[in-house]
Amino acid sequence: MKEDLEKSTPSKISSFQVFLIHVCCGLALAVGFWVAHNVYSINLISHPTSTLRLIWAIEFPVVILLFSCFRQKPEKCSYLKAIARGLLGLPVGALLNALGALALGAPAGLQYFERTVSWSLLMSSLTFVPTACVYGSCWTDWHRIFACTKPKGSLDFMLCLPAHGAVIGAWFGAWPMPLDWERPWQDWPICVSYGAMAGYVAGMVGSLGLALMHTGGGKQLKAE
């Protein structure tokens, strides 16, 4: 059992590290909001595009730098290469996210173009970039995490849960949009972004919990 675990998660990761990463990611989001609010005195409702861009700009480097530390096969792949992979993964993920949103009914006009782009960049850095940093273009790993949802070990949980959380959160965030309350936040993509971020945070908490349980279980196994 122990060997199995070791094999499947070559780069081991302790629950403390998981905690650290998640705290950093969460903090990055919070800092993004804070900067937007206090430095530029804008918020998501009044200036959705620039706020999203700001949050994304703060979140993205944090994510890319942090997750690149946990790249697979560190002997073959340098830190810089992992960063490059992350950078490459960003537009691809953004494209996929944007296409998905469009298929689900996001407004497709030119006046929404900028917002859609910044939203999908943020979504991409929440969902796609970490995995790209860690696994690169390894199809089977991607397949395992996103298609079959069979994560192994806390690293996979760390990638999988927040990403799914963000997507599902965004999905639920879309529901208040057509209501006729005529609030400014019902505009695309404000509540979707809120939903996505809430889902992301929930996913992080979940993965943290799982990581704690996992390591606890591992320790128990070791003790036996």
Place this chain on the structure above:
Amino acid sequence: MFLHIIAVLIFTKGFLLTRTELPHSSHCSDLSQSPCHSSSYCWTKPVVDRLIIIVLDALRFDFVAPSSFFEQKQPWMDRLKVLHRMTLVNPSSAKIFKAIADPPTTSLQRLKGLTTGALPTFIDVGNSFGAPAIVEDNFIKQLIQNGKRVVVMGDDTWTQLFPNNFNKSYPYPSFNVKDLNTVDNGCIEHLLPSLHQQDWDVLIAHFLGMDHAGHIYGVDSTPMIEKLEQYNAVLEKVIEEIQNQSGPGKLHENSLLLVMGDHGQTLNGDHGGGSPEEVETSIFAMSFKNLPTLPSEFVSSSCEPSKNICISSIHQLDFAVTVSSLLGVPFPFGSIGRVNPELYALAVGTWKLDDNKTWNNQDELKLEEWLQNYVNVICINSWQVKRYVDVYSASSVIGFSSEDLFHISDLYAKAKENQLNLSFDKNESSNTSLPVLKRQIVAYFEFLSYVAELARSKWTEFDLKLMVTGIGIMLFSIYCHILAIRKLNKSYVVSLPLSRDSGISFGLMLASFTVLMRASSLLSNSYILKEGKVANFLLATTCIVTLRFSFMMNKLLLEAIIFLLLIFICRIAIEIGLYKQAATSQFMSASSSWVLGISLSESMWIYIVEIVSILALIILGYFLYNAISSYCRGIAKCAMMGTILSYLLIALYWISESNILDLPHFLKGMGKTYIPRTIYSIGLGQILLMTFVPLFSKEEASSYKGSLYVKMISILSTCSSTIIILQGKQGAFVALGFLLAGYCMMKLQGIEQHSVGGAAKITILDPLPILQWSLLAVCLFFATGHWCAFDGLRYGAAFIGFDEFVLVPQAILLTIDTFGFSHIFSVFGLPLFVQMEHNSLLSINLFWIFMVYGLITATTATATIVCVAIQRRHLMVWGLFAPKFVFDVVGLILTDLLIFVASIYYF
């Protein structure tokens, strides 16, 4: 299925407030039947020569009334100062009324109510088929019949309601909510010059800016206050103008000015419901003569002693009769209002009194004369209402109860008796009749208010018991449905060679979750408004889930992606459909989230669209031809050849309709009527062929599934030609998309089980593709430019191939057009999802599929019914929920019928 129909019928009876519109109208000569004192005039003695009605849309009561009437002074109060000044200066000739409207407080319904004097109805069972024109007898119609000349300016709703009735009209489009000024400026431009002209008797000016300002900015906003100030200036000018001309012998000697709102609005600027803010509006009436005050018994004023302004209240119902009586035209036939004494008095009297108690002799005589006159008017009024009630309860299905009728006639008889006494009295001594007259008026008032009360309760109360019973039966039917499906499932599983654990699969969970999501989304009006988008959202969600599965299995990726693309296209089509809806719907602002930069009027685009649509048709025909050559033989082949022939004819028809080729006119005319008719008859012939031939020839079933497919393709092709020609150019695309989507779904449906079970042969019944199918059907309904409102029906389709109006075939064509893709096609296309090769299992499988499809439709319909019942006091009940209810219910019944037919056909 029968349970459904019963439930729906019961619920409908409880829910729909129906009032039959009667086509009768009043005539001058009718009066001889009444017991009232008849005069040489038409119905009443005309007392006003010219009438100026200025309608300010969404005029709140507190816009007009002085702010001292309210606890707090708000910035929007006291802006129409000229009205206050007039009432202060001339309390007997100018008066502010609080007018109480009946919900629904939307402009169209209110204008209808104002002019007919009747209560609003939801389904107006009239003779008109398309236009919203009023068929009931109304005040405008009476004016025209009696030779009055009417001029209207402003909101174009008037010209829609009363087409071709006006001598002159200056309509301006009303649907652009963001435009505050076009209508108003147009009104102002024509209003003042018209005051000098002689060629009208009644002038109606409808200002819309306030309504629009409220919708966009709300009541407490600068645009609203600017609007109010603008109106103040306009009214000042108008009043000054009329006063200048009001001397004896001048143009406006006998004029009456009415400034009124059609409904109020909430502080947010919304209206439509029944809250006091929306219902209370105002009427300001002013005549340009010195006038009497009324005996205090009939005055319902609440006065402000310090400022000497009195405000009375009036029901909007009473408006039509009162104005008719002032102008001396017959009262509208269906009116149940009463002649309001105060408004009547404003224009009628010729004397002035300082105080009620110190009448001198001459005044008393005049008062008596006035009262006599009024009694006469109100007698005619009562007689007209009584006649309406009698005719109505004789002709209508859902009339009044006999008790109520008895009570009405009782009251009326009492009042009439008095009237007879009165006429005797008058002959003997005229001095003592004053109290008698008053008594008489009170008796009539009693009668009229009782009728109005009764009508209001009959026509606006819901029958809760029936509704609950209907819902109960509906739920029970769904329960039965689920039980039946369970049973089928069990027999299916048992008959499988390899019985395996049929736990709750992921697909089932997702499907039920989606259905529940959709059902609960019907609770809100906004989701109903955007139902197409919601369905599309859910469809795309399920599709993405399937895409994930296909990723999981690493196969059939292409189909899934094509499917997703199709959904994307479908979504754009839905948005175009919604855009069209926004242009006509009163609930949606006409802003579109994306606007095509191409104006479709460019001829290049027209050509391209036409050519592409014909191409799509050819591709369809090609598919069919392939299908024929590979599968079919015998009769089915004949049927399909027929379809291909009709495709060719459709292409020909489109070409002849467009101007690509310059066909001679004669040929064009031929094409317009005969080609569609040929297509209809081919379709009909094919259906007949398919029904009767299997009875005679028993073809051996080599492979049951194959023959099922053949049957399906042939019936689909049969239906398709008619539907496509009805849908117009988009029909071909949609049919093509439908085909592709069906193919993708069929391919995709097995994926999940393969991945979960591993054993490829065994398939557990999976509701997910069926759900997708039904969602797709809903999407197509919206994508083909329909929506759940009566103006969403495409009346144009009913006239393809027919020039004149014939009710039955047109109705059939309209039904086919409306439900063609979403119901007919999808039900007949369901066998696509049959998976089994085996004979007996196949029929179970097919039956199961039909049952599940029926269940999904029934669940949504039930959800609609429950939501409608819950929201029956919602302000958009009549605008949104009720049409949705009707569409869903019709769809449900149609689906049930079609499933029935299809199961007969396929088994």
